[in-house]
Amino acid sequence: MAQDKVNIIVYSDDSSRRAAVMNAVGTRVSKDGPRIEWKEIATGKVAMLEIQGETRYDLAILDGETKGFGGIGVGRMMHDEVREEHVNYNVPTINLVARPQDEWISRWSGASRTLLYPIDPRELATAVRELLA
Numbered sequence: 001m002a003q004d005k006v007n008i009i010v011y012s013d014d015s016s017r018r019a020a021v022m023n024a025v026g027t028r029v030s031k032d033g034p035r036i037e038w039k040e041i042a043t044g045k046v047a048m049l050e051i052q053g054e055t056r057y058d059l060a061i062l063d064g065e066t067k068g069f070g071g072i073g074v075g076r077m078m079h080d081e082v083r084e085e086h087v088n089y090n091v092p093t094i095n096l097v098a099r100p101q102d103e104w105i106s107r108w109s110g111a112s113r114t115l116l117y118p119i120d121p122r123e124l125a126t127a128v129r130e131l132l133a
Contacts, residue, residue, distance in 0.1 A: 005034050006132055007055060011041045011071055012063030012096075018042075021061050021096070024121035025128050033129075044069025051078050056087045059131055061124075064097040064106060065117065071095055072102075072109045079110035092131045094124070 006029060010021045018040045028035050039057070041047045044066070051057065060078065062071030075093045082089050092112040096119065097103070106114035113127045 003034050005037050006058040007037045007039065008128070009039045009041055009047065009050060009057050009060040009062075011044075011047045011060065011066065011074055013042050013066045013068075014063065015040075015042070017063055017065075017096075020119050021124065024119050024124045026125065029129055029132050033132075044074050047074045048077055048081070051082060051088050051091065052086070054087065057091050059128065060091055060093045061128075062093055062095050062111075064095045064102060072097075072105055072111075075106075075109040075111055094127055094131070 010018045012018045022038050025036065039050065041050060062075050064071040072095055075095055078091060078093065093110065094113045094115060095106040095109065095111040096115055096117055097106055098117045100116060103114045112131055115124060115127060
């Protein structure tokens with residue numbers, strides 16, 4: 001990880017959940033690692049526009065409990081609709097879900113990791129570090 005910053009999308013319709021994710025992970029990937037540039041997104045439509053835009057993202061953390069257009073659907077669309085030549089092709093994703101039995105649908109969506117609510121800050125930070133390594 002030689003870059004000086006990484007771009008991470010955090011998607012949830014709940015601002016307190018977005019804040020919890022960002023607080024759990026912090027402002028750097030690791031003590032001496034690159035700083036994190038967070039992009040908060042509250043709607044599925046904006047999430048898809050952003051991921052199909054020109055900014056390169058290194059990771060997306062998606063709230064599977066978002067009402068309507070949930071994080072699992074956004075993750076699936078990211079994997080199905082972003083073309084191979086696009087800068088955001090195959091961005092790793094972490095799905096956050098409330099029930100262990102939703103892990104199968106998270107895997108179906110193409111998630112790199114599935115973590116359960118309530119957020120365990122250490123577990124989330126570790127997953128972020130590992131996926132960005």
